[in-house]
Amino acid sequence: MLSRRGLLATAALSPLGWSLAPRPARAAPASIRVGSLPFGTVSWEAAVIKARGLDTANGFTLDVVKLAGNDAARIAFMGGQVDTIVGDLLWAARLGNEGRAIRFFPYSTTEGSLMVPGDSPIRTLADLKGKRLGVAGGPLDKNWLLLKAQARDTAGLDLETQATVAFGAPPLLALKLEQGELDAGLLYWTYCARLEPKGFRRLIGSDDIMRAFGATGSMALIGYLLEADTVREKPEAVAGFTRASKAAKEALANDPAAWDVVRPLMAADDEATFQALKRDFLAGIPRRPLATERGDGEKLFAVMARLGGERLVGAGSTLPPGLYYDGSGNG
Known part of the structure; x- marks a missing residue:
């Protein structure tokens, strides 16, 4: 059996540089x-x-x-x-x-868009007059405020008074749009993407509106x-x-x-x-x-x-x- 002195000497000479001192524990990442x-x-x-x-x-x-x-x-x-x-x-x-x-x-x-059926007669914001419009979120949703301002500035249309507006949850509004109970829907982008393969098209996107209000890009x-x-x-x-x-x-x-x-x-x-x-x-x-x-x-x-x-x-x-x-x- 090696003495304590011999054991220490052996460790010191080891090519692996063994040490009997305990290594500090490595801190777990935050x-x-x-x-x-x-x-x-x-x-x-x-x-x-x-x-x-x-x-x-x-x-x-x-x-x-x-x-x-x-x-x-x-x-x-x-x-x-x-x-x-x-x-x-x-x-x-x-x-x-x-x-x-x-x-x-x-x-x-990537933001929301205004979606309409592929065969819809709605081609411009002015065509929303008298139509049934679903809006994801509430009256202070940024996409809704931007759309209202764009409709007023480009078409002289007050969507709040000249269209029938329904606020609601995106899944419900997307379903109502598919069922024909809405003429157009302002929806978040994932719902817009899911409607496209079903024949719906984008009338205008939030990105387009933001550029109209001065944004230099997306x-x-x-x-x-x-x-x-x-x-x-x-x-x-x-x-x-x-x-x-x-x-x-x-x-x-x-x-x-x-x-x-x-x-x-x-x-x-x-x-x-x-x-x-x-x-x-x-x-x-x-x-x-x-x-x-x-x-x-x-x-x-x-x-x-x-x-x-x-x-x-x-x-x-x-x-x-x-x-x-x-x-x-x-x-």
């Missing part, structure tokens, strides 16, 4: 909890991140928290049950102007929202999360095999629906510099403040400073 809605595209991106190990490769662990709907997502985010959700630029700006420091990381430029109206405190407390994990998000989108854009883990989550009953959803998702990948995004965001904020007033944008007159997350981790 987690990022992302809220995901049923059939929402966040689950698509998260599936690619997990399948390809993009979270561990970027120094964090992704935890997906399933939430029932938009209201539940906002409550979970405000209450700290999740670190991030995909949310609206205007809501983030309102929170910031009210004193709650929020950071916005662009997620998608801008991201939705993004990952983060508390500034989260950015400061977990700077490396947050930065890693945004890198992983970009990498997942690039994988979906360039590698058809990346869709293998996504397609089961899409509720796409046929190839045409799958291809329409895939096309519009990829078209919405943000690619512009943050400075350009903010410039167009300021223009949109001014338009929304004029159209919706304080009920929509709050008391602020512009986007709060530091709203866009730049990857610095400074909060």
Whole structure:
């Protein structure tokens, strides 16, 4: 049996450099909890991140928290049950102007559209006069406010008084449109993509309207929202999360095999629906510099403040400073 002195000498001479001192435990990577809605595209991106190990490769662990709907997502985010959700630029700006420091990381430029049956006589916004119009969301939905303003400016049409407007949940409105109980429907993009293979067409998109109001290109109206405190407390994990998000989108854009883990989550009953959803998702990948995004965001904020007033944008007159997350981790 070796003496203690002999054992130490043997360890010192070992070519492997063995040490009897215990190694410090490696700290587990910080987690990022992302809220995901049923059939929402966040689950698509998260599936690619997990399948390809993009979270561990970027120094964090992704935890997906399933939430029932938009209201539940906002409550979970405000209450700290999740670190991030995909949310609206205007809501983030309102929170910031009210004193709650929020950071916005662009997620998608794809927005809603006004859909009509393929054989509909409706060809322009002026043709909506006297028609039955379904609107996803409520009276202060940004897409609705933009559509109202565009109809008034280009066709002299007051949609609130010269059309029959019904607000409701997107699935119900899409069904009513299919059943012929509505003449047109202003719907979120995923529902628009699902209607296209069924013979419906887009009359006008939110992107077209935003350009008419001064946007210089396709801008991201939705993004990952983060508390500034989260950015400061977990700077490396947050930065890693945004890198992983970009990498997942690039994988979906360039590698058809990346869709293998996504397609089961899409509720796409046929190839045409799958291809329409895939096309519009990829078209919405943000690619512009943050400075350009903010410039167009300021223009949109001014338009929304004029159209919706304080009920929509709050008391602020512009986007709060530091709203866009730049990857610095400074909060």
